[in-house]
Amino acid sequence: MNGKAWVVAILIIDKHHQRKGYGRAAMEQVIQQARTEAPDKSGIVISYRPSNVVAERLYTSLGFKPEGEFEGDVLAWFRFQPPSVYTPARALNLLDVGLTGRLPSRS
Numbered sequence: 001m002n003g004k005a006w007v008v009a010i011l012i013i014d015k016h017h018q019r020k021g022y023g024r025a026a027m028e029q030v031i032q033q034a035r036t037e038a039p040d041k042s043g044i045v046i047s048y049r050p051s052n053v054v055a056e057r058l059y060t061s062l063g064f065k066p067e068g069e070f071e072g073d074v075l076a077w078f079r080f081q082p083p084s085v086y087t088p089a090r091a092l093n094l095l096d097v098g099l100t101g102r103l104p105s106r107s
Contacts, residue, residue, distance in 0.1 A: 003013075004028070005041050005042050005043050005044060005045050005077075006032060006034045006038060006041055006043070006044040007044075007045050007046075008027075008044060011023060011026060011027065011046070012077070013026075018054075019020065019021075021085055023058055024058060024062070027058070027059070027062055028062070030044065031044065031062065031078060034080075035080060036070040039080070041080065042078050042079060042080060043078050043079040043080045044064075044077070044078040045073075045075055045076070045077050046059060046064065046075075046076055047070055047073040047075050047076070048073060048074055048076070049072075049073055049074070049075060050073070050074055055090070056076075058065075059076045059078075060076075062079050064076035064077060064078045065077055065078075065079075065101070066088045
């Protein structure tokens with residue numbers, strides 16, 4: 001990976017605290033922090049055992065995609081997307097300009 005991705009080495013939630021949203025909250029924080037602190041990275045990679053269906057569902061629901069295998073574990077990537085020029089507010093402004101030929105007033 002040549003330092004081009006964040007790696008989540010391990011994520012363990014104590015069995016007494018599973019199914020309470022802690023794993024999701026932790027991974028959402030990792031995604032947010034990685035995007036903010038390392039925009040030059042290509043994404044985040046994590047691994048899990050193929051038999052761990054709960055982990056697979058969590059990571060898939062967050063946008064991770066299985067892209068390989070390492071020592072019998074599934075490697076899943078969350079790839080950062082380049083920022084879009086067309087945010088909803090930007091698209092609205094472009095539409096306004098197209099319809100009227102001028103920018104909306106800022107009164």
